[in-house]
Amino acid sequence: xxxxxxxxxxxxxxxxxxxxxxxxxxxxxxxxxxxxxxxxxxxxxxxxxxxxxxxxxxxxxxxxxxxxxxxxxxxxxxxxxxxxxxxxxxxxxxxxxxxxxxxxxxxxxxxxxxxxxxxxxxxxx
Amino acid sequence: xxxxxxxxxxxxxxxxxxxxxxxxxxxxxxxxxxxxxxxxxxxxxxxxxxxxxxxxxxxxxxxxxxxxxxxxxxxxxxxxxxxxxxxxxxxxxxxxxxxxxxxxxxxx
Numbered sequence: 730x731x732x733x734x735x736x737x738x739x740x741x742x743x744x745x746x747x748x749x750x751x752x753x754x755x756x757x758x759x760x761x762x763x764x765x766x767x768x769x770x771x772x773x774x775x776x777x778x779x780x781x782x783x784x785x786x787x788x789x790x791x792x793x794x795x796x797x798x799x800x801x802x803x804x805x806x807x808x809x810x811x812x813x814x815x816x817x818x819x820x821x822x823x824x825x826x827x828x829x830x831x832x833x834x835x836x837x838x839x840x841x842x843x844x845x846x847x848x849x850x851x852x853x854x
Numbered sequence: 855x856x857x858x859x860x861x862x863x864x865x866x867x868x869x870x871x872x873x874x875x876x877x878x879x880x881x882x883x884x885x886x887x888x889x890x891x892x893x894x895x896x897x898x899x900x901x902x903x904x905x906x907x908x909x910x911x912x913x914x915x916x917x918x919x920x921x922x923x924x925x926x927x928x929x930x931x932x933x934x935x936x937x938x939x940x941x942x943x944x945x946x947x948x949x950x951x952x953x954x955x956x957x958x959x960x961x962x
Contacts (some may be wrong), residue, residue, distance in 0.1 A: 787949065838949060
């Protein structure tokens with residue numbers, strides 16, 4: 730049974746870079762897309778970005794290129810780096826597996842079939 | 855970006871009752887690619903429905919999804935105590951995935 734576990738610093742100072750890790754256990758990271766999603770306090774869920782095991786990635790334009798998703802197949806982990814953080818980046822961050830329903834050279838369409846429990850990140854000085 | 859609006863914001867019902875949750879999209883959801891998730895505090899969100907009406911593996915038969923185009927519904931036929939949670943819809947007909955703001959299902 731595949732399980733996901735997020736890990737991160739808990740507290741990040743404004744203007745710094747947030748680095749998160751998602752460890753995949755019970756299965757291999759290959760052959761799937763992997764995703765970061767967040768939920769600010771009192772707000773809804775927001776898709777941050779997804780990455781294929783080959784390294785092909787896409788992210789939410791609303792983050793204005795601040796988000797980068799990386800993958801390390803040898804360690805069965807993938808990562809999120811979010812630069813120039815502000816208080817608005819305070820959220821619970823989830824990693825999830827994307828189950829693909831349809832894809833071509835232009836897009837990947839899928840839903841999230843396995844999630845981690847989330848890690849709380851606070852941006853504060 | 856497709857905006858998903860869920861209603862009601864909070865639904866107060868008793869075990870054994872029927873729950874009907876709505877998710878309305880600001881534009882057509884291609885291929886009816888609409889998913890529903892259940893989220894309990896401190897737990898990982900759980901996939902319930904994909905493709906608007908396909909139950910995920912292990913999801914009880916009391917959960918059903920319906921709808922097409924811009925209007926979708928999650929129905930829980932007879933509520934069990936463990937069903938009280940927050941429910942989110944998500945569209946993936948567009949590669950800019952978006953979620954609804956959630957419906958909190960609370961015990962009356």
